Amino acid sequence: MPWRLLKYGLKSSHNEPRFFPEAKPLKSHYDVVIIGGGGHGMACAYYLAKEHGITNVAVLEQGYIGGGNTGRNTTIVRSNYLTPEGVKFYDTSLNLFEDLADDFDLNIFYSTRGHFTLAHTDSAMRTMRWRAEVNKHHGIESEVVDRDFIAKEVPYMDLDCAGTHPVMGALYHAPGAVARHDAVAWGYARGAYNRGVEIHQKTRVTSIRTQGDKVTGVETDRGFISCNKVVSMVAGSTPRITSMLGLETPIEIFPLQACVSEPVKPFMDTIVVSGSLHVYVSQSSRGEMVMGASVDPSVLHSTRSSFNFVEGLTDQMIDLFPFMSRMKVMRQWAGMSDITPDFAPIMGKTPIDGFYLDAGWGTWGFKATPVSGKTMAWTLANDRNHELIEPFRLSRFTDFELVGEKGAASVGH
Amino acid sequence: MKVFDCPVIGPRPISEFDYIGEVRRPPMDADEPTWAAYVFNRQGAPGLLREWWYHRPTGRWYVMERDTLKDEVVRFIDLEEVRYDIPA
Numbered sequence A: 001m002p003w004r005l006l007k008y009g010l011k012s013s014h015n016e017p018r019f020f021p022e023a024k025p026l027k028s029h030y031d032v033v034i035i036g037g038g039g040h041g042m043a044c045a046y047y048l049a050k051e052h053g054i055t056n057v058a059v060l061e062q063g064y065i066g067g068g069n070t071g072r073n074t075t076i077v078r079s080n081y082l083t084p085e086g087v088k089f090y091d092t093s094l095n096l097f098e099d100l101a102d103d104f105d106l107n108i109f110y111s112t113r114g115h116f117t118l119a120h121t122d123s124a125m126r127t128m129r130w131r132a133e134v135n136k137h138h139g140i141e142s143e144v145v146d147r148d149f150i151a152k153e154v155p156y157m158d159l160d161c162a163g164t165h166p167v168m169g170a171l172y173h174a175p176g177a178v179a180r181h182d183a184v185a186w187g188y189a190r191g192a193y194n195r196g197v198e199i200h201q202k203t204r205v206t207s208i209r210t211q212g213d214k215v216t217g218v219e220t221d222r223g224f225i226s227c228n229k230v231v232s233m234v235a236g237s238t239p240r241i242t243s244m245l246g247l248e249t250p251i252e253i254f255p256l257q258a259c260v261s262e263p264v265k266p267f268m269d270t271i272v273v274s275g276s277l278h279v280y281v282s283q284s285s286r287g288e289m290v291m292g293a294s295v296d297p298s299v300l301h302s303t304r305s306s307f308n309f310v311e312g313l314t315d316q317m318i319d320l321f322p323f324m325s326r327m328k329v330m331r332q333w334a335g336m337s338d339i340t341p342d343f344a345p346i347m348g349k350t351p352i353d354g355f356y357l358d359a360g361w362g363t364w365g366f367k368a369t370p371v372s373g374k375t376m377a378w379t380l381a382n383d384r385n386h387e388l389i390e391p392f393r394l395s396r397f398t399d400f401e402l403v404g405e406k407g408a409a410s411v412g413h
Numbered sequence B: 001m002k003v004f005d006c007p008v009i010g011p012r013p014i015s016e017f018d019y020i021g022e023v024r025r026p027p028m029d030a031d032e033p034t035w036a037a038y039v040f041n042r043q044g045a046p047g048l049l050r051e052w053w054y055h056r057p058t059g060r061w062y063v064m065e066r067d068t069l070k071d072e073v074v075r076f077i078d079l080e081e082v083r084y085d086i087p088a
Helices: A003-010 A039-052 A084-104 A122-137 A147-153 A181-194 A235-244 A307-320 A322-326 A366-382 B032-040
Strands: A032-035 A057-060 A115-119 A143-146 A169-173 A198-200 A205-211 A214-220 A223-226 A229-232 A252-261 A271-274 A279-283 A289-292 A329-339 A346-349 A355-359 B003-006 B010-013 B017-022 B048-055 B060-067 B072-077
Touching (some): A032 A039, A039 A181, A039 A366, A057 A181, A084 A122, A084 A181, A084 A366, A115 A147, A122 A169, A143 A147, A181 A198, A181 A366, A229 A235, A229 A366, A235 A329, A271 A307, A289 A307, A307 A329, A346 A366, A355 A366, B003 B072
Parallel strands (some): A057 A198, A115 A271, A229 A355
Antiparallel strands (some): A115 A169, A143 A169, B003 B010, B048 B060
8 A cells, every 4th residue: 555545544634635626606707608517618618718818717517527428438539530521620639639648737548559440341341441541631540451460459359250240351540549538527627727717516507598699698506697608518418408598409319328347457458349249348447348339229318227238238249259258247337428410519609699519429529528629619719610610510400511420430320 | 118018019128119219290391491400400308209119020110209308108199190191
């Protein structure tokens, strides 16, 4: 046991400095109100303060920092998307991730692993080649690899999947990484707090006040706040916020479940995804196998988890990694995914003046944390959409200009 | 929810059903923004949702009203209620 911990345990009073000091009472006015204290909300607050000098900002969080989808994802960071818009956007994010620990002076456990998306069919191979070409065109390390390469890199995997659906090849993305999701939210939150942003946890927004088509403030369970700009960064709770304004969106909420096994010695240094088998897996720095699958089949506003999920997931997982049949599932949980029809986010300005959306993060939100914070901060400061998020604007649905990112979703949905 | 207590075929495991999605009525004669809203927008917020479910073993379609916060079917809807005429 470390000496410092022993001393700490024997002391009668514990006056360790808090990571986040207690919140002050709400002020009556802020320049910007951010709804949602997850990674995206905190990143937006951080970049507003750091890059645009806007510090009269309140982040309102109904629960606690990073307690929503930020703390529920499987922490994968990658940029091997299918559309040029998506590739540019997520690659900016990946590059930001690589410098975050220095920015924050906090270890975010960023670990570059290499990311395999397995193909079990001819049509999957075709999509992999397509993605690899789009990726390479944008300067991203991404290539189609054959069975021999996979066998060398992931020797403990059964490439024949017990003979039922043999692996034909894979899309290999060397920069694919994992990071500690809580630390990302905390790092952004501390950086924002140190620059003057106020973080109010356990503060729920109950309605948004407007005059004409203009936002004038938000009503919370701790009182009214006047403000000119409100940004909703609440992922699975987005429809609850947009319905306060009567704003229709294509977002539907589906639970996304994940689980971890008991911890074992480190053996897996890559991330393996199979779209056809609807599974993805990596090993955490604690040794747990972190596993996920596709979203639940029907709309549900709940974070309940189900036995069906574990049964379906492990069935496929054991085909890939037969030795895992001897491991136990330790924990399972779910998050609420805000799914869009084209599997791309909805970001930027809305028909309501002063109301901004950062939503539609479905199953792909964590990897976008830095870039969404940065581009939304720019959008709020300049009151026009940042060029990287222009393709993701809400009006793309009325303009019939969808982004079509479904083919690059980690697993088939 | 693990079992649908179906008024036609009795209680059946939910795994026998495919989820099709929200029941919507096309606007028929409308401008493009109205059509776009019909095609893409969804109810989204929690509450009662009318949705299509397809029972694979019998090949039969059902419309149910479900509470999407509690995951409970509130009632089965007669298909006559959601029927509409396609203009000639």
